[in-house]
Amino acid sequence: MKILGWTCTLMFLLSVGCSGDKPTTAGKTGGPAPKFTLAWSEYPSWSVFGVADELGLLNKDAGKQGELEKKWNVDVVLKGVDYDTCIQLYGTGEADAVCITNMDVLGSATSRNSVAIFPTSTSVGGDACVTVGIDNLEALKGKKTYGLAKSVSQYAFERILTARNLNPKEFPFESMDPQAAATALQTGNDSIKSIMVWNPFVMDTLKKVQGSKRLFDSSEIPEEIIDMVVIGKDSLGKDGSKRFAQCLMETFYTINKRMENPETRDATLVALGAKFSNLQLEEMKQVVTQTKFYTTPAEGLALYKSDKFKNTTMPAVVKFCVENQIVEGKATVGFDKADSQLNFDTGLLQGLIDGVESK
């Protein structure tokens, strides 16, 4: 399997080399490349940055540059760590940018003003309630569902029940680490028959536990759980920060193009799978239907400009966070409002579409 993975990566590398549309060295401003750090964790649309490092588009080390880093004259340092560690690195200022969800970022934004520069994907089935021996919501009533409290799992659980006109209070939610919950369900212990987890645990559980069932999932609340890239406002004030942001965007959309291209699609998915719980091609094909990528700047921009996202989704997410004491007081959320704690900025995406290269 490892050999297959390497072969595919190699083929992929060759295809990149031969495809001829290498980004041109645009001869950006001279001088030493300023250093910026991105913290990412394994997730379908975030492992993209790990793959970009393998492909040579970026170089994860400080002092070394990949193709796109040279093009934009920045030194991007990639820190591939655990998700919780990402949040902490970003919160302490150790990372300039972070891959984070639209919910968890609210906690960070109250201590560090943040700018969401582009969305990477949304969960449409990637978060699910998986049960054993419980076939409908009526049967789930009063039985404990296990998942990580104060996370997108609990948010999706309560949101979907509310959307179905049910009272979440009748469905107890007990905190457990998603991996532990998936393990516990697999052991067949009587005390645990329902879990609310994210991928890869959803797929893994459905595959391994006989009689397990996807009771409901985030496909009922599309474009509510958003994975994105966020930069600290302080970091955006630094020299070269815009080039850093543009470099990250171009990296993301370049890999997306590889996924669209039939010739490089499978190899790209295999490379992503190697950085997402070691999933194989067939599983990755399924994963990307449940985690829908925003494959172009236009798609990303459409989300940030959508009335539903602005006026319904984000206020609901903020409300959930306040009710569950994830954030103390309200985190101010704005769209193209520089003074809000979390600002969804469309400028960079628009700039990319217009082909304007900022200095």
Add this chain to the structure above:
Amino acid sequence: MIRRPIPRWLAIALGVGGVVLLLTAYSILSARQTRKNENQRVIPGWQTFKEGAARLVRPQGSAEDPQPSMLATDLKATYWRLFLGFFTGVALSIVMGIAMGAYRFIEALLAPVMSFLAKIPPTAMLPIYFVLVGTDQKMFTAMVALGVFFNMAQSIYQAIAGEVKTVSIDKAYTLGASDPEIIYEVIWKQILPSVLDNLRLQIGPAMIFLLAAEMLVGGEGMGFRIRMESRVLNMSVVYIYLTILGLTGLMADYGLLWLRRWLCPWCVR
């Protein structure tokens, strides 16, 4: 001069000085971080601690359905789990350690297995606990108890091998003592100080096992809260919990020292 005694007042003053030094160092670090970002919560200032503490002791729930504060809920859950697990583990290990130290065939049967299991952190065997005892109170008790049990049983049995001389046992037999009498009068009384010393050493690991388990499983307890709050960088809450844990360890340590002095005044180390 090396090991020259210092007066008691100076020892106390230096002890207090150490604490002051720690607090001052923290204040400086916090102020430095605040200069970088005035909203920072990573190394919170004392004011932020006050707010964190206020949040911790605020009653939860609604007017119709009042719930105790987060701190009360967490302390109750964690200490009950710790107490139950620790004492189960210790009680079992005393029985097992003495049995191994007293009877060769039990020693031969169990010593290698015990020494093997003592090296494996119980948190790494989570799925086994799920299968055997489920995911609630029993799991925490079992995890702490077994985490303490293997190490403790091993050290008790080694204490017997090292400290109880065969000649004392022979003497007791000569004077007509029965097996139970020898175990209590000769073995137990001699190893009691070692048992108490080992108890002190086990408090740390027991707390680590429990907190690690709480971080993964369950919706209350100090481990759970530390994970939840550090995820959103509410470090003021986290540091308060860490301080409580530190003080717990300190108090347990001194408590056991005092217990040893009281139970075994003859043993001076």
